[in-house]
Amino acid sequence: MAKYPFTCALVTGASSGIGQEIAVQLGMSGVSLVLVARRADRLESLAARFKNVEVIVADLSTIDGVGLVEARITDSTKTPIDLVVNNAGFGSSGLMHEIDLDRLSREINLNVLALTRLSHAAAKLMVPQGRGYILNVSSVASFQPGPGSAVYSATKAYVTSFTEALHEELRGTGVRVTALCPGFTRTEFSEVSGTNSIASQVPNFAWLEATDVAREGLRAVTRGKALCIPGALYKGVSAFSGASPRALVRRITALPTRRR
């Protein structure tokens, strides 16, 4: 069992997939947990497996929901949180102008605004204490534009850029900030994001397991890495995107939409 330097971790999107795995690995290591998501039943059954677990049922695409979590991070009467994992997120699939605008707004609110506000609350708490950890879950989709999921890729480009900037801003403060950038990972993501038809074409070798992604992310933030890209395949994909002319990368990423 891994040993982590955290006392109390707040994990958003802990009811499923990568967030649930992060919560399980932390819980098994004896870290106190604050679990956040909308599905109370899932959070409660996860909470029942470990000691010292709080549950916050919140819709992080709303300002009220984010406010509940900000209030917990800054609540000095409760166990101080020294790891914040901004993991909750979802995508949308299709041509941007054909996707419901309210859905896209919720996606931006969750993937960008909630993550920014909770990172702000965490940094404000942790910097004066000279210690703390922030793990923001981004995606390999952040390294290139994503025709067919334009808003999702753009939100993740924000997350990676923002998190790397924060990593540098907080260098030397004792607060470690990491962007976790997984590729295709077996979770409920494709179902929720309407990308099942794309996911079904992804070969077996390209899939990551949420347990491995969670483990690598926790290890990376413990070590103070700026960026964590699990799996050799996705390290290669990201390096290719970074080293290639933007026009070429753009054209390659547009191929699936051209075939429609």
Ligand SMILES: NC(=O)c1ccc[n+]([C@@H]2O[C@H](COP(=O)([O-])OP(=O)(O)OC[C@H]3O[C@@H](n4cnc5c(N)ncnc54)[C@H](OP(=O)(O)O)[C@@H]3O)[C@@H](O)[C@H]2O)c1
């Ligand atoms: N799976 C992949 O292939 C993949 C690849 C790269 C990056 N990622 C990223 O990994 C992160 C986790 O996704 P996942 O793959 O684990 O997907 P998932 O299984 O669908 O889990 C998403 C989590 O986010 C929570 N969530 C969604 N909307 C929310 C809202 N409005 N308020 C609060 N919580 C909300 C969900 O809980 P409730 O529904 O209970 O609220 C759930 O716990 C996301 O940021 C995603 O973009 C995933």
